[in-house]
Amino acid sequence: MVAVKLQGIFKNFGDNKILENINWDIEEGELMVLVGPSGCGKTTLLKIILGSINPNSGYIYFNQKLMNNVPISQRNIGFVPQNFGLFPHLNVNDNISYGLRMHKFSKSKINAQVSMFIKMLKFENLELRIPTQLSWGQQQRVALARALAIEPQLLLLDEPLSSVDWAARREITEEIHRMQKDLKITTIYVTHDINEAIDIGDRITIMSCGKIEQCDSPKELIENPKSNFVSDYLRYINNLKKI
């Protein structure tokens, strides 16, 4: 079943065409990676799905429901931006429980959910720390836990590993993959790193200059690239283990 459907999305900033006729389907429970060079419109597309930017034209559907005029707060999306976006004045506990409190969950449900994530992240001694007292890797995990705690219908990850060092990348990639599969949350993962995309994606969408070049499984992409751009982009793959 299609969880997210975009139909004829166009977006301009002034005279700059950012997105041109985007038609895109994301299946329920799949981890879709959106990949492309910097400035190709990935983040704008993600923000249109999130609801923080409106398209000039086109339609956004979640589970066949038109979402264009639904405010961000009612879209039930977990969002992790590039810099993690932890609330600097709240400790780990309060960051994770923020969405639960906003959704007016009962106190017992909030405590149970937060405890579960604290245990899952092995953060028992870090609960009362504020974000600046955490490493980048720890901040990334808290941001992910905060987004997942509200049990979102869709998870959006905008280059979540861009500020994490290479040593921690593989570990965090595997953790995201495991959590996503365990919780079966439809996920859109934005990156400009094709290797990261191959590692993690059920399907990969390659974008260039505001257009979708190809959307396929990693295997299909490698075997049947549909444009010169895709072939060129795939040359940067240095890990073919998964394929």
Place this chain on the structure above:
Amino acid sequence: MEKFSVFMLSLAGFFTFFVIISIFYLFSALSYGPLILEFLFSQQVLLALWVSISSSTVVMIISLILGVPTAWMLANKDFKNKNILETLIVDVPHSFPPGVVGTTYLLMFQPTSPIGVLLDSLGLHIINTFWAMILVKTFISAPFLVGILTVKFRDLRKSELEVIAKSLGASDFKTFYTITLPLSRKAMVSGSARCWARALGEVAGTIVFAGAIISGVTQTMPAIIVFEAQTSLPAALTLALILATISIIILVAFKLLLERKE
């Protein structure tokens, strides 16, 4: 040391000396000890102090009530000619000489003007009242608060923390209350302090539009200082010292309050 550093430090040194020497001369009024005591027990001075502090506080409260939404709009809403509007409501009042502001309001509220006629029909008179003073001071002081808050709110918008809060289910109000306000507290306190201090020091607009001669209503400390400076320099200096000391105490209290909460 590089020539550039020497150049920068020389200018910084000159400015520091200029400020310190000015403060030193203000505090030289301490030598007029008996005069200070005399003024501190003068009813006219105490009333002027009360009018100055109370009017500045009212201006600060009005500026917060109107300035926070204005800054929020300038930072978060995108519309045509926003830059022009921002220049008009934040930058232009800074560049207006206060005397000109007072004259403009005189024209705007004179009994024959449309606003004057309307207020007259409602039995309201503004010119030469406490509220005339509030009007002038708000026009001159509120932009300080709006300017500082707009910059802060823009930074927050850029950080996307508010978008994240909304994605987690927070309504616009909850986002403002739980994210925007706590993270803008420092800017809000420092903007309010600057607004308050600017309102306290305002004199020309107050004299022109509010008269500044009715003791306990429109006569402020800066107005008395200006009048005294024309006849007795020691008296003017002593009054300035009293006003400056009280102003410094209140501004330090603001700062301490902020640091304690942090």
